[in-house]
Amino acid sequence: MKRLVTILLFFGVLLCFSCKVKRIAGPAGVTTPVIQAAIAKQGAEDFQDVFKRVLENKQAQLSYPNAIRSFYQSKTFQPVLISHFMLQDQLQTLLSYFEAVSRHGLDPKLFAVTNIRKMRERLYVKKGLTLNVYQDVVELELQVASSLLKYSNALQFGLLNPAQIDSNYFTPTAQPDSILMLRVLEVKDLRGYLDSIQPKGKKYLALQAALRDEIQAPKKTLEETQQTLKVNLERLRWRNKPTEQKFVRINIPEFNLQVIEKGISVLQMKVCVGEKGKETPQLGSKIYSVQVNPVWNIPESIAKNEISKYAGRDKYYLANNNIHVFKQGKLIDDPESIDWARENVSSYSFKQQPGYRNSLGKIKFLFKNESSVYLHDTPVKAAFNQPMRAISHGCVRVEKPLLLALALFEKGKKYEQIKSAMQSGYPRAKYIGLPVSVPVFITYYTTDIDEKGRLLFYDDIYGLDKALYAKLQDN
Template sequence: MSRKNGIDVFSRRAFLRTAATIGAAAVAGKAAAQSAIDEIINAPRRGNWDDQFDAKASRTATAVVSNNPIFGPGSAGHIQQAIFDYQNIVANGGWPQVNAGQKLEIGVSDPAVQQLRQRLIISGDLPRSAGISSSFDSYVDGAVKRFQARHGLPADGVLGEYTLKAMNVPADIRLAQLQTNLVRIQAMSGDLGRRFVMVNIPAAYIEAVENNRVALRHTAIVGKIDRQSPILNSKIYEVILNPYWTAPRSIVQKDIVPLMRKDPTYLTRNAIRLIDGNGNEVAPETIDWNAEKAPDLMFRQDPGKINAMSSTKINFHNEHAVYMHDTPQQGLFNKLMRFESSGCVRVQNVRDLSTWLLKETPGWSRSQIEATIRAGNNTPIKLAEEVPVYFVYVTAWSAKDRVVQFRDDIYQRDGEEQLALQTNIGVERGPVDDDALPQ
């Protein structure tokens, strides 16, 4: 999409609908932006950081998450408003690059903090009244945390590598990113269902939405750059407690066979059984693991704590053979870069999601789910009513509070290299998919 023609993606109806409410704001925003530099320069100079601690500002700085879903009745209008705001920022010269010669964090005094303050003021993360100085005080700390939260980064208040690179993406590129994602959001503007699940791949998180409000949010782990999670619309029809895991053919060929060549006990140690077409178990020692092709057998792992899907599998119709599931490797949810699977989606606190999915299915309370998992028996449960699920790729969006969110273009689909921050910095990845394959 052309940046110059970004406004053309608005339909005439959408433009007329929003013009009355945002026109005045756009004019006022332009005037404010034009005088922003004067206001910054003339604002009171701040003293040392340690005598300006504002606990309330610090606590509220990262409160950028609401119960408004990415896809809701006003989603397109909200991102249109963000586009108007960013057009004003671009028209008035954008924001400065922050050139940090040292790690910038609370307590530091450095000339680069002046650039940082100006950058954060222009993007709305720091009040203009905070002024310009070289001191990284509690106001700057809170503003950096707010910026980090809006970009899906750990809100630690420190200008590390990823925060600095995200901050130095030029305003015109962010504007183009908003325009690109407007089209994606408009494509999902229909009736998505009374209850639905949305997996946002670049954000690596999940929303369970009910009556246009977010009921649950879950951190997720999604597909690697070279094994991407697909875009899809489907319906969840089943939750399986204590699932078997059947290895996909690609995993068998690429990962399991090489592991068996190195360690012939791998299958036995991980409770993976070989099953032939007649349902009979085949002993691993009878297989030639040095053959060119993997054996034409089912590789099925028994239920249990070491199962690749751990306690839960969530099934939905799709041609990609992907699903959502639990994992025994909970520590991976704490990683900044959660692009580790072969396309399936791991769900943190999956039992909360299972409870929500099954709450309209008689007999499946949270206590019954927990008791069944403890018993360890493979238990498929059909939902009383199938729940729509959407795997989407949205790297920028906004809510009615005008908090604009950006995420890394991990699969490089936005058409701008600078937006694929984690991809370009270089992510150290293991050779094996630890989402689906036990070690």
């Protein structure tokens, strides 16, 4: 009986105050006695049982069901959000942010705006309230919680998890945890919180402005441009950005490498990246060492599909390109005698020795990653003059390797060793470790801004824009 009285008082006060709030006032004729009578007709069914039952039934429709269940369990299954938001007119504030989410390239339908409005109105009728007021209140409460969490996480972490979209994505990317989500549901100053989570980076704001102003990219329709802006806004929301003062950034569609120090680009150069089918992965790691005059351990796929075929057509190809052949770790003295068309190439290993013909050039930059890729020099410099530079087997070829080494090592003994070894007429492979590892990030942005804030667009060479946009639409 005591619990029933508490519930009656709660809804009487809640809706009595709600009628005094201009923007969300219910229809005329809603009075506290009518409310109390409607609740009383519901019977003695325990409010917590209704809450638990509705939560169980609606669980599959909620954005973060585990976090929501944990939160309401701590609140003894009471509608704490709408009791606070409706009395202070903050529910309308929340809806206004949801309705304006298109400025972030997102669809308001993602946050159930229409559904929330309908459920709120269902609490009011001209001649009183619905008899099923308990369930109506709980459904509104849960939808508000679900949409608030989805909006909060979308703006701070992105709507999608990039690792679930692209199997070639290996950049550490933070995801929202339950502790953060519980804090969101405890927010009291809703407008202040919603303003605080608006991304404020220059690139993000520039892309937002371009989306709002319907800027059209060269050689793209307006619709294609808008899609490009939307997917790149999503990428900018992902929590995968470097926090270090100094790092190397390669942007695949731009075919460009930059060394960034304290927010300023101190070095730029062209790069070649993986061709379609042999894509360079997106990743985050740390460059810890270089190998000057490197040995190229030729991957099995390249040995099988390319090297052995060249050797089959020209028996001196291996010797002319300084490639040694091994079987079970033992060097083959006369690989010219091998009939590569008949042999099982997989039982052999191939290593190209240091020299001017080496495909890795004079130096490679090493960092741990799951794809066995690295940055390296190349003897084929003409490729950097091509506008389309997706031509490698997955590793990144750099235009000015010695300048990159200088930017990483800075002037000193180790840099002079690198410079001398690269210029040597008698090249020998040598590892030289960085005094301090430097982060490297390989990214995929198809639009960016330059130093003057002008918008730049790049081709979607791997089709990742299309894949991401389709996922945003499905979501």
